[in-house]
Amino acid sequence: MLAGQKLRIVAMSTVVAAFAVTSGSALAQKKYDPGASDTEIKIGNIMPYSGPASAYGIIGKAQAAYFQMINEKGGINGRKVNFISYDDAYSPPKAVEHARKLVESDEVLLIFSPLGTPSNTAIQKYMNAKKVPQLFVATGAAKWNDPKHFPWTMGWQPNYQDEARIYAKYVLANKPGAKIAVLYQNDDFGKDYVKGFKEGLGDKAKSMIIVEESYELSEPTIDSHIVKLKASGADTLLNFTTPKFAAQTIKKMGELEWKPLHIITNVSVSVGAVMKPAGFEYGQGILSAAYLKDGADPQWNDDPDMKKWIAFIDKYMPGANKADSGLVFGYGSAQTLHKVLEMAGDNLTRANVMKQAASLKDFKTDVALPGILINTSATDFAPIQQVKMMRFKGEKWELFGDVISSDAKH
Amino acid sequence: MELFINQVLAGISTGAIYACMALAIVMIFQAIDHLNFAQGEMAMFATFIAWQLMQWGVPYWWAFLLTLAISFAGGVIIERLLFKPLAKAPILTNVAGFIALFAIINSVAGLIWDFTIKQFPTPFGSSPFLGSQLISTHQAGMIGVTLALLIALFLFFRFTRIGLAMRAAAAMPESARLVGINTGWMVALGWGMASAIGAIAGILIAPVVFLEPNMMGGVLIYGFAAAVLGGLTSPLGSVIGGFLVGIFENLVGTYIPGVGNELKLPIALALIVIVLVVKPTGLMGHTVVKRV
């Protein structure tokens, strides 16, 4: 392997020297790390295509389709993207195996958007030791924004804790005397929300939260938890659940005629995959925050940016269900990587990729809500930090208030 | 006290889900003498077929009947095609076959219908039942169907020739063959019936938990627990087991302080193991006398 690298360097310097003679120094700055060349950029990816989290596999498929589209349009700065995606079945040991395969065997330039907090935690140390970018990870844990200790790891979506703090602020401002019930999924996702929410309430957390209830992913229905929460007499429900359980909650609450102030997470706001199955009549007045547009929401049908997304789905993923929020997410994150690689130009080293990823200024993806911009810096590895509050009305979400930024550090 | 009654009622309504699934499990156990891990996935697939038929405009009850017929045929075909060749293989190899079937069905369903949740209609409506908001008319209907199914199964096994032949084929294959029962086809028939009962379970469960490829994962664990608790040989036992598991679980979650809510499934399972230790063949199973 070492010998190969040396050979490549020799070959490259010969080429560079040859060009230098003929065309001055124009191409002297072309620099490559493993995985990049004049014709190709190799990108690795890890997704749960099988196993308990297979619902998220659609994100990887959308990203693969996005790069297929880019390749058909001529690639990034003339280079084709070779997107190599592996299935870890949401198992951390398997994620480690695949990360190593991508870095050591496939020799990718970077690993993009690996999914899940456990899998990313498992590979984080390895990626940083190897100095290979672990870019735009697909999880909302707060710990990805830590450039000091993990300069090769960067998140993408707003983190769960910040989002929960926004809900806490909203409750404090609009319903200071609330009796709050919290329902959460007993894993890293749910617990991050609970943590952020409690921090957001500050001293008042103890007196305002009157009941906390957790459920396991393996439970077929969470109806009995709802019964218990209703019996507690709470008048506000913070519902930190994933889509299927959010839909179950909304439906059961409707049947029980329990109508507290109800806030759900932005993971579960899909109109087609949560609100519609739960029943629009039960969803009226629910609050949440969002940063991406909803692919099945008709209010974006005439949005010029969203039209690009619709055209993309129709052409490259025909038959896909537009209500699946994974399709929007995958497109948005892939477009962000596209931008970073474009900015990196001919200097496709791993260090430069991280440097460019940390210099995004007011970048806007086609699928982000109006006003939601991506900004990063050498000390800020949290690309999306803005959300908008919204309220469900009729058959769609109505945005209200200003763009809320969560970058105030705690 | 009110909370107690509420939790028991909520337990009964979730218990109905487990009971439904447990019936299908007992059915297959009667036919092949072991458990089919792919049972839940087969039920899920059948439910998707029903959903698809309705999307194409077939009315509910026609879709229901068609799905039952398709599931029955599907069960028979799976047995003939995939498991008959394994009839002479060790039982553990058969179990591996069930796991393979599980993986195949789950993956194919995900590819065809993707993983977003889908609403599934109910013929019973979902308004409060008899004034209690805790049990909806759908859940009451579900309990009703489960009980009707139970009676039908009881009559089938007790009074029809074919039911008797099936029991004989599962319990004593050699003797059954001697009296002229085609045991191979009895097994296939058992697969078909279990598959059809599973389809009913899936169709009844889907309106509550929403339709998606992983919907039966959790249900299957609880269904197994219910069936084993009730004694795998008794349909009545399995239904009672289903309700007990549902109630158990809720009471554990509500009344055991501290860890109760976090550990309600483990504690419920531990209780079942304790019951089994005291009564190794389940609540209503009969003891099998071992021959030396």
Place this chain on the structure above:
Amino acid sequence: MSTIQETAAEAHPANIDVPSKKNMGLGRTASWAMLIVLALLPLFVRNFVIFQMTMLLIYAIAVLALNILTGGSGQFSLGQSAFYAIGAYTAAILIEHGGVNYVLTLPAAGIICFAVGFLFGFPALRLSGIYLALATFALAVAMPQLLKLGVIEHWTGGVQGLVVTKPDAPFGLPMSQDMWLYYFTLVVSLAIYIASVNLLRSRSGRAMMAIRDNEIAAAAMGVDLSIYKTLAFGVSAGITGVAGALGAIAVQFVAPDSYTFQLAIALFLGMVVGGVGWLPGSLAGAAFIVFVPNIAEGISKGLSGAFFGVLLFVVIYLVPHGARQGAIYAETLFNKLKRS
């Protein structure tokens, strides 16, 4: 390495069917050949492949442990992932919180898991077949939830898990961490393999197999059922725990999501594919659970689960008794060739 005769070959138990062919071990030549391949291969491959081979050995140990339980004493377990998890967490907690040397965490994991397995063996005594399967399955389902419990979160890291430091090669040996860990794992696996073969060949082993083949007859001959059955559970759990500890060190991370019942099912499949009761088959079984999912997803991303299922069906149709059957075919063929 060692060959032992199966004692009671006639009567098969009701639920565990072990082919009554002769060997529990592997022929001498084959053993040495295998060992040489395992010892030399890392010198010629990339670090990533060495890591995969380490995982292969670790899963092979875990499959072997299940084989001792099922193939040895006829008890069936779908709960091995629970013991694997306890072993892994024992190692992770000792290394990260206790500063204990990683080598010492293996016996610790083994002892703790032996104790847990032994205790679990008691209620399991009353259960058999499907009822035992459910009880052990319950353990596997419960384990991730137990690991997440708030009261022990300080040590386990709760839902976030624990990151484990990977050991360097000792004495300034000029080899990578991966290669060192591989040879370390290889030595541990060999020791466990030899000990297991000898265990099954010993008086206790023969007693266990007598129980497997016919419980009532064994009892009539004076075998103390409860001691040997619980002992089998303990030994199996202890070995699984060692595998779990090695796994935690190799992967450098433990979390509840790593030890779901899917792992228990994978280990079970490994045993079936390797051949129930045939210890060398554990390696073949482990190879199946490590590599076949990769092959399946190589065929199709969207249908990786389906292709995994299809490949599994293919294997069990071809060799319903697992790799052992393949080995027997190969041996017969080899002998024929030798004679002609």
